[in-house]
Amino acid sequence: xxxxxxxxxxxxxSEEAFLTINCTYTATGYPSLFWYVQxxxxxxxxxxxxxKADDKGSNKGFEATYRKETTSFHLEKGSVxxxxxxxxxxxxxxxxxxxxxxxxxxxxxxxx
Amino acid sequence: xxxxxxxxxxxITKTGKRIMLECSQTKGHDRMYWYRQDPGLGLRLIYYSFxxxxxxxxxxxxxxxxxxxxxxxxxxxxxxxxxxxxxLYFCATSxxxxxxxxxxxxxxTRLLVL
Numbered sequence: 001x002x003x004x005x006x007x008x009x010x011x012x013x014s015e016e017a018f019l020t021i022n023c024t025y026t027a028t029g030y031p032s033l034f035w036y037v038q039x040x041x042x043x044x045x046x047x048x049x050x051x052k053a054d055d056k057g058s059n060k061g062f063e064a065t066y067r068k069e070t071t072s073f074h075l076e077k078g079s080v081x082x083x084x085x086x087x088x089x090x091x092x093x094x095x096x097x098x099x100x101x102x103x104x105x106x107x108x109x110x111x112x
Numbered sequence: 113x114x115x116x117x118x119x120x121x122x123x124i125t126k127t128g129k130r131i132m133l134e135c136s137q138t139k140g141h142d143r144m145y146w147y148r149q150d151p152g153l154g155l156r157l158i159y160y161s162f163x164x165x166x167x168x169x170x171x172x173x174x175x176x177x178x179x180x181x182x183x184x185x186x187x188x189x190x191x192x193x194x195x196x197x198x199x200l201y202f203c204a205t206s207x208x209x210x211x212x213x214x215x216x217x218x219x220x221t222r223l224l225v226l
Contacts, residue, residue, distance in 0.1 A: 089154060089155070
């Protein structure tokens, strides 16, 4: 079946540090992949997405590349800010297009 | 104004009570979803609906029911609440007619079952 595995948190970084949050998936075919972000007390917001192999999604300085060879979609940012502190969820859309399958989430805490 | 709203935002209830969580959207989307979020487990799909009167079970539908009487509204009911239904509940919408796979989430309802 479909599943998403994210690195466990919390991830604690200093401002301007480099961020990587690992995400790998198991799925039938080549699903669309997503990163959602949840700021404290809020709902999830789409951060970026990629719909086919080798696509790179990017937004707000974050990037992730769809790697079918390694079934991965790692999230990266070159220089994090305190305002990036949030929970990040990797997700895939199932083959039927009916549901998102989420990872467990990774908490990022950035200090100044 | 928010595109996807949920009411109530917080609710405390007792074991055995029936409660309803409401979701409304102004995005004009055809698809709506209910998820629950538990610490360390991510989000899990409870029910989803592709159109009015269309209802489909998700991964964890036991103990829940839903109603989609209008395109803009999707309600979730707990017929007889139990403590392990304590969680954060999210409604989401998407517009598959435009080939859009992105789901848009409401702010969540925090439910505590005593």
